[in-house]
Amino acid sequence: MATAESILSFDLVHDKIRSCREVPATVGLYGNFRGGERLRNAISRMMERTFMGVEVDPSHICISSGVTAVLDLFFFATCNPGDGCLIPAPYFPAFDNDMSIRNEVIPIPVQPTDTRTYIPTVHEMEEAVLAAESKGIRARMLLVTNPGNPLGTLYPEATLKELLLWAVKRGLHVLSDEIYANSKFGPSVDEFVSMEKVTKNAVMEGLLSAETAAELVHTAYGMSKDFGMNGFRVGCLHTKNKDLLEFWQNMGMFAAVSNDTQHALAIMLEDENFVDKYVKENNRRLKKSYELLTKSFEAANLRYMPACAAMFCWLDLKSLLTEPTFTAEDNLWKEILDECRIVLTPGQACHYAEPGFFRVCYASMAPASLEIACARLTGFAEKKRRKRKSRDGQLDIDTLRTNH
Amino acid sequence: MATAESILSFDLVHDKIRSCREVPATVGLYGNFRGGERLRNAISRMMERTFMGVEVDPSHICISSGVTAVLDLFFFATCNPGDGCLIPAPYFPAFDNDMSIRNEVIPIPVQPTDTRTYIPTVHEMEEAVLAAESKGIRARMLLVTNPGNPLGTLYPEATLKELLLWAVKRGLHVLSDEIYANSKFGPSVDEFVSMEKVTKNAVMEGLLSAETAAELVHTAYGMSKDFGMNGFRVGCLHTKNKDLLEFWQNMGMFAAVSNDTQHALAIMLEDENFVDKYVKENNRRLKKSYELLTKSFEAANLRYMPACAAMFCWLDLKSLLTEPTFTAEDNLWKEILDECRIVLTPGQACHYAEPGFFRVCYASMAPASLEIACARLTGFAEKKRRKRKSRDGQLDIDTLRTNH
Incomplete structure (x- = not known):
């Protein structure tokens, strides 16, 4: 999901170009x-x-x-x-x-x-x-x-x-x-x-x-x-x-x-006539994929920047960083790659100054695959949160023990 | 005739590519x-x-x-x-x-x-x-x-x-x-x-x-x-x-x-099979145009370097220069352009050290057009020689007059 590439409507172009x-x-x-x-x-x-x-x-x-x-x-x-x-x-x-x-x-x-x-x-x-x-x-x-x-x-x-x-x-x-x-x-x-x-x-x-x-x-x-x-x-x-x-x-x-x-x-x-129909249909498909993606993010309480154009969603995963650094962002990127087999574009590559953001391209796969990718990504985030919670709980107990 | 471009066999490629x-x-x-x-x-x-x-x-x-x-x-x-x-x-x-x-x-x-x-x-x-x-x-x-x-x-x-x-x-x-x-x-x-x-x-x-x-x-x-x-x-x-x-x-x-x-x-x-047939036929056509060109040069006593490949002929027009300089070569190039409406590539552009040579591309036009171009070019050369002869004759007379 790191390549700025849309496969959503090429079937229409492919059919058309054959006749040109x-x-x-x-x-x-x-x-x-x-x-x-x-x-x-x-x-x-x-x-x-x-x-x-x-x-x-x-x-x-x-x-x-x-x-x-x-x-x-x-x-x-x-x-x-x-x-x-x-x-x-x-x-x-x-x-x-x-x-x-x-x-x-x-x-x-x-x-x-x-x-x-x-x-x-x-x-x-x-x-x-x-x-x-x-x-x-x-x-x-x-x-x-x-x-x-x-x-x-x-x-x-x-x-x-x-x-x-x-x-x-x-x-x-x-x-x-x-x-x-x-x-x-x-x-x-x-x-x-x-x-x-x-x-x-x-x-x-x-x-x-x-x-x-x-x-x-x-x-x-x-x-x-x-x-x-x-x-x-x-x-x-x-x-x-x-x-x-x-x-x-x-x-x-x-x-x-x-x-x-x-x-x-x-x-x-x-x-x-072809161009107008194509643009309309392509935007319908982009919207469908965008909504599939963002609904899944919302259901998993993942923050993102609302978009209305292009083929990207700017995902805020700051809450999953171990610390607010680009090293932590890089580690998170690798974890997502290893555990979800999903490649995202890290915010640092986009020269953004605050660590923890990722660009998600949702048009480089069919909606059915996108659903699977979303499930993996949100599942990963939830697991990560649970782990942190239990670790934080553990830390709290440790802290209590130390203090008493 | 200055562009390294062959139109001789594109009909074959054009037909073929349609089916690809x-x-x-x-x-x-x-x-x-x-x-x-x-x-x-x-x-x-x-x-x-x-x-x-x-x-x-x-x-x-x-x-x-x-x-x-x-x-x-x-x-x-x-x-x-x-x-x-x-x-x-x-x-x-x-x-x-x-x-x-x-x-x-x-x-x-x-x-x-x-x-x-x-x-x-x-x-x-x-x-x-x-x-x-x-x-x-x-x-x-x-x-x-x-x-x-x-x-x-x-x-x-x-x-x-x-x-x-x-x-x-x-x-x-x-x-x-x-x-x-x-x-x-x-x-x-x-x-x-x-x-x-x-x-x-x-x-x-x-x-x-x-x-x-x-x-x-x-x-x-x-x-x-x-x-x-x-x-x-x-x-x-x-x-x-x-x-x-x-x-x-x-x-x-x-x-x-x-x-x-x-x-x-x-x-x-x-x-x-297509490639082999194409290459053979293209070379037959190149040869035909090359021979048309060089026969016309020979008939007009124009010197050239015998070729066996590519789509060029190296034409020696030293005898038409007013003096052995690149200024004279450039003037000759312009005369050929003006009088014959033919663009040649001057030897100087090819970084050749001796003035008076020109590259002729004979594949950028159909043989029928090439015949016309050859007629113009050889006609120009002959006129040029006649002029020079009569001018040289004139000079001889002038010289005689001065000397006597």
């Missing part, structure tokens, strides 16, 4: 290294219709082999080695590799003061920039993930606006990772607002110039999560930054997507 | 970032059967999105910024970008002393290493392309052996780019020997230890050229180097190939 195979003979030729026109058109239209809430110009889209490749190229283009990237914690562990392995960009986790909502504030960001500067790290980028990973929650529009205006004023690039934007199933679904929409509004209100916005605001999206297509390796960047678009025209050659896959995907996405 | 679409539902899931097992099996079997001449173990194969991506990752893994890579000139212009843009590896063109065969010698290599060292560049790699690009010729086995033993003794990595290994149509076809075969023989003769060979000898291959599948972005590295194989297991994520494309290709390559 009439690709032209030009598929064998070199294409545009920023992505073929047809897929850029189809993906733009899908993004604007389903979540972005603004017109999407296909000439602002760069397609590469997965968002991993997109981020790698993006950080290469926008940052220098040693630059810093602010990321509200807890965050997706793989970001570290994506920005640092080849580009030596330094992730700067920013801890939330409000540990009920985890919503970051400009004040925390500003503090983080200064702290980084004192270590000689120049912050160059703010990376937000909305819907959130690992939290599965949405940023309020006001927060996005505040972060955007602060970052732009600071001269920072803003990258909004919206790869879960079509996975929303909770009551607050309508609260999702894309960073492009927030930006457009800010420009209209005169709070930001269109030129600055075009230079600094970027969005990442991909087919891996909402469409369960990790294996197809298709990610994209939406940007109006002319230098970046030109860069991709050449550099895209290092991580291009097969024209064959591009055509099949384009044909699939051009069927708007 | 029964991919399993696991295609949506994350795969092995070094390439899926099925495609690694199929590609290994194809390589060993059709050109490598040694057993190929699928666990020695790394698959990424085109040889461009393969080289980018390979140089990142094996070299440090500022290291040098020896390449016998003339060579494929894009190597420069592949090694330098992201990895800052410095290409070191090594000019051939023998300008009849262009066959490099160990002496030239040694001189190049010393010259590089005097500039503070440490040679770390020898990159050979066999069959050759831009020459379309094959290295003799003795040359490969000599280069291999010299490089390994020097502690250099050896990368053999054999991406045209299934495009051979000339009388000397049987002379092709893969670097792996040469290495195996050298190990058997006790000239090289198996461990050193495993660490230092690598081969690049891809589907782009022999199968006309540039647009599918599938390249691979064959290596026995354990560190490199482990590296790819993780780093392959930055340039992975769609599982969907991988499965279709695997199904295609598993059909050995």
Whole structure:
């Protein structure tokens, strides 16, 4: 349950993609290294219709082999080695590799003061920039993930606006990772607002110039999560930054997507009826699994952060730690692996400062398997509590004996 | 005629790939970032059967999105910024970008002393290493392309052996780019020997230890050229180097190939009957186009280097230069573009030291178009010669007048 992978609805995509195979003979030729026109058109239209809430110009889209490749190229283009990237914690562990392995960009986790909502504030960001500067790290980028990973929650529009205006004023690039934007199933679904929409509004209100916005605001999206297509390796960047678009025209050659896959995907996405039905059905299935998981947590008195999007649940197992340390968190992680045969993502890997939290992905297995996993996990927690109680009881008796 | 792209036989691949679409539902899931097992099996079997001449173990194969991506990752893994890579000139212009843009590896063109065969010698290599060292560049790699690009010729086995033993003794990595290994149509076809075969023989003769060979000898291959599948972005590295194989297991994520494309290709390559027929027919077509081109050159008294492989012809237009400089070469290139609407690859781009040569790719158009292109090119050359003759005549008269 540690892989950000959904198998819940791939049956629908698999059936559909089989019927999307009439690709032209030009598929064998070199294409545009920023992505073929047809897929850029189809993906733009899908993004604007389903979540972005603004017109999407296909000439602002760069397609590469997965968002991993997109981020790698993006950080290469926008940052220098040693630059810093602010990321509200807890965050997706793989970001570290994506920005640092080849580009030596330094992730700067920013801890939330409000540990009920985890919503970051400009004040925390500003503090983080200064702290980084004192270590000689120049912050160059703010990376937000909305819907959130690992939290599965949405940023309020006001927060996005505040972060955007602060970052732009600071001269920072803003990258909004919206790869879960079509996975929303909770009551607050309508609260999702894309960073492009927030930006457009800010420009209209005169709070930001269109030129600055075009230079600094970027969005990442991909087919891996909402469409369960990790294996197809298709990610994209939406940007109006002319230098970046030109860069991709050449550099895209290092991580291009097969024209064959591009055509099949384009044909699939051009069927708007399919897309709408798919998104609706996928969210119904996500919701079902999420509810199965959280009901089982509630029955076992396990605390978790309520989610409404993505495919994660942020589980609070602090009460099972032997002490409030990451060593204890790590031990608990190992116990869960050994006793339940379940792999969770520890909070420390998500750069969260308080030990005892775990990310649970509930979409990487069918509901029947999820039920078994939940039973094991809650059974483990209950056993652990009983043991502790009896040990604590034992301790109390020992204490009594010592004292008397 | 400047793009290394063959359209000659894609009709066969296009028909075939349509029937290779029964991919399993696991295609949506994350795969092995070094390439899926099925495609690694199929590609290994194809390589060993059709050109490598040694057993190929699928666990020695790394698959990424085109040889461009393969080289980018390979140089990142094996070299440090500022290291040098020896390449016998003339060579494929894009190597420069592949090694330098992201990895800052410095290409070191090594000019051939023998300008009849262009066959490099160990002496030239040694001189190049010393010259590089005097500039503070440490040679770390020898990159050979066999069959050759831009020459379309094959290295003799003795040359490969000599280069291999010299490089390994020097502690250099050896990368053999054999991406045209299934495009051979000339009388000397049987002379092709893969670097792996040469290495195996050298190990058997006790000239090289198996461990050193495993660490230092690598081969690049891809589907782009022999199968006309540039647009599918599938390249691979064959290596026995354990560190490199482990590296790819993780780093392959930055340039992975769609599982969907991988499965279709695997199904295609598993059909050995198709592969054999295809390779034979493709070589028949390459030969036909090559002969069309060279007959037209001969009829127009244009000099060229006889080729027997790949999809290029190395054309000697020295006689059309106004002077033996790269400025004159560049002017001639522009004239050919303006007057013939034909783009050639100038020798300077291939890092060849003597001005006046051009790489002609004859497979990027159908034979009917090639005939038109040849007519334009030879017509241009003849006009140019006539002009020069009459101008030279004029000059003679002027000279006479001045002298008398």
